[in-house]
Amino acid sequence: MSVQRTTKKKVLRSPSSTNSESASEKEVTRSITWIAALMNQLIFWKWVVICFEMVSGLKINLKKSEIIPVGGVEDVDRAAAVFGCKVGNLPTTYLGLPLGALHNSCRVWDGGDVEGRRRIHLVRWTAICKDKKYGGLGLRHLKEFNHALLGKWLWRFSLERESLWRKVIVGKFGEGEGGWTTREVRESYGMSLWKDIRKGWEEFFLRTSIGIGNGRCTRFWWDYWAGESKLKDLFPLLFRIASHNSALVADLWGRQGDGGRDGRCTLEDLFMIGNWGRKGKFSVKSYYRSLKVENNPFFPAKEVWGSRAPLRTRFFAWEAVWGKISTVDMLMRRGWSMVNRCVLCKENEESTDHILIHCGKTRELWTVVLSSFGVVWVFPNSVRNLLLEWKIKGLEKKRSVVWKMVPICLFWCIWGERNRRMFQEEEKSDMSLKNLFLRALLEWSQQVMDVDFLSFMNLLGG
Numbered sequence: 307m308s309v310q311r312t313t314k315k316k317v318l319r320s321p322s323s324t325n326s327e328s329a330s331e332k333e334v335t336r337s338i339t340w341i342a343a344l345m346n347q348l349i350f351w352k353w354v355v356i357c358f359e360m361v362s363g364l365k366i367n368l369k370k371s372e373i374i375p376v377g378g379v380e381d382v383d384r385a386a387a388v389f390g391c392k393v394g395n396l397p398t399t400y401l402g403l404p405l406g407a408l409h410n411s412c413r414v415w416d417g418g419d420v421e422g423r424r425r426i427h428l429v430r431w432t433a434i435c436k437d438k439k440y441g442g443l444g445l446r447h448l449k450e451f452n453h454a455l456l457g458k459w460l461w462r463f464s465l466e467r468e469s470l471w472r473k474v475i476v477g478k479f480g481e482g483e484g485g486w487t488t489r490e491v492r493e494s495y496g497m498s499l500w501k502d503i504r505k506g507w508e509e510f511f512l513r514t515s516i517g518i519g520n521g522r523c524t525r526f527w528w529d530y531w532a533g534e535s536k537l538k539d540l541f542p543l544l545f546r547i548a549s550h551n552s553a554l555v556a557d558l559w560g561r562q563g564d565g566g567r568d569g570r571c572t573l574e575d576l577f578m579i580g581n582w583g584r585k586g587k588f589s590v591k592s593y594y595r596s597l598k599v600e601n602n603p604f605f606p607a608k609e610v611w612g613s614r615a616p617l618r619t620r621f622f623a624w625e626a627v628w629g630k631i632s633t634v635d636m637l638m639r640r641g642w643s644m645v646n647r648c649v650l651c652k653e654n655e656e657s658t659d660h661i662l663i664h665c666g667k668t669r670e671l672w673t674v675v676l677s678s679f680g681v682v683w684v685f686p687n688s689v690r691n692l693l694l695e696w697k698i699k700g701l702e703k704k705r706s707v708v709w710k711m712v713p714i715c716l717f718w719c720i721w722g723e724r725n726r727r728m729f730q731e732e733e734k735s736d737m738s739l740k741n742l743f744l745r746a747l748l749e750w751s752q753q754v755m756d757v758d759f760l761s762f763m764n765l766l767g768g
Contacts, residue, residue: 348385348388349388355389368389370391371389372391373389373393374393374395374396374398375393375395426640428625428628428630429625433628435598438607439607443624453506454590454593454594455590456502457510457588457590457593458590459503460507460510461510461588463488464486467485475488479504487507487511488500524554524555525554525555526553526554526555526557527545527551527552604694606627606690606693606696609696609710610693610714613711614707614753614754615750619714619718622717622721623689623693623717626662626689626717627689627693629688629689633657633658635656636657636658648660648661648665649728650724650727651667658689659687659689662716663685664685667723668720670736671739671740671743672685674744679698679766681698696709696710704751704755704765705765708751708762708766711747711751712747715747718746719739719742719743719746748762751765
């Protein structure tokens, strides 16, 4: 209302004569925008801000605010001094989003901190988009997921023969043989939603097979109805001498007898989804999985994500399995120049497998764990293989929970000690490091089950 009144009394002048009082109120509550403002009006703008604070009960922190000039604006420093704020410039960020930059440019959205320093990308995006059981985080790849969503309409087109929307599409683009889809859209001009959907037909059709009803919608040589291959590919010589290469199953059925099929059959041909469907039913989830190529089955997903350890520590274990934690050897491979030496044992080069498994300081903690559970074990060469083999049978339920948390807890404690020595120049003694590990394991166990110190020590000792 204060903006409204000052505008009506012509204390503040707007560059346009349109009635935009409500818009002005909204702008004041969010940010201060300068459009051809005169210097003698600055004091009135500041009083408007003060009145807004008094009426609304909100406080505007001018020290964190910025005046951003657009174009050639004079006396910007004087305006900033009146308000007690800083002078900014474009491009900038607001609520984490870029302002005044090219939004279509990939550089705008690349990872970087506030000061513009380059961040290290640890794991490839293709690996992150994998399913958790294959070593990813289960995020969906937008391109494949969009294809899966469009595939839903290809599936519905083949089933909903009497739907109005299908009749409209068929009337515009025509119907292909068998009625499974439309003819290929070849127009090079204009935009069409169905044109983009139709582009995915060949890939969709390769992942389907057809259940024969009356055979009037299935092509004898060209469709997948007799297994996972077309008959023209299985019997190329017969296909060449066939008189009707585009014949339907119903056209050829019964020429040498009806094959045991009832001639009065009136069932329509139905789509049958392949290995990625359930009971012949289409689902976006199953089709999306069929579009992705997963070729990394040996990943300890159950050992990482099935543990009851805190989530952030499980993420750290996930990075360690990929060998992507920020060890010295990994930084050197990315162009950093430094001396590679393990800060724990001060004898060998630092790597993920060394610092989490083979380092002398780490081996002492592993010895404590294995002796507590009465296990004699030969350590594997990598973190991935260690977690894959971290299995033991016959444990009581609570001991099993602790056993599954042990490697992640040990990784976390060793990495914390490494960072303290690397960046803070602080070293814990061997006994202090063991106590730190056991205390962390006790606290994690208490978060997921009812256990005190004595019962916890009994769990370790069996």
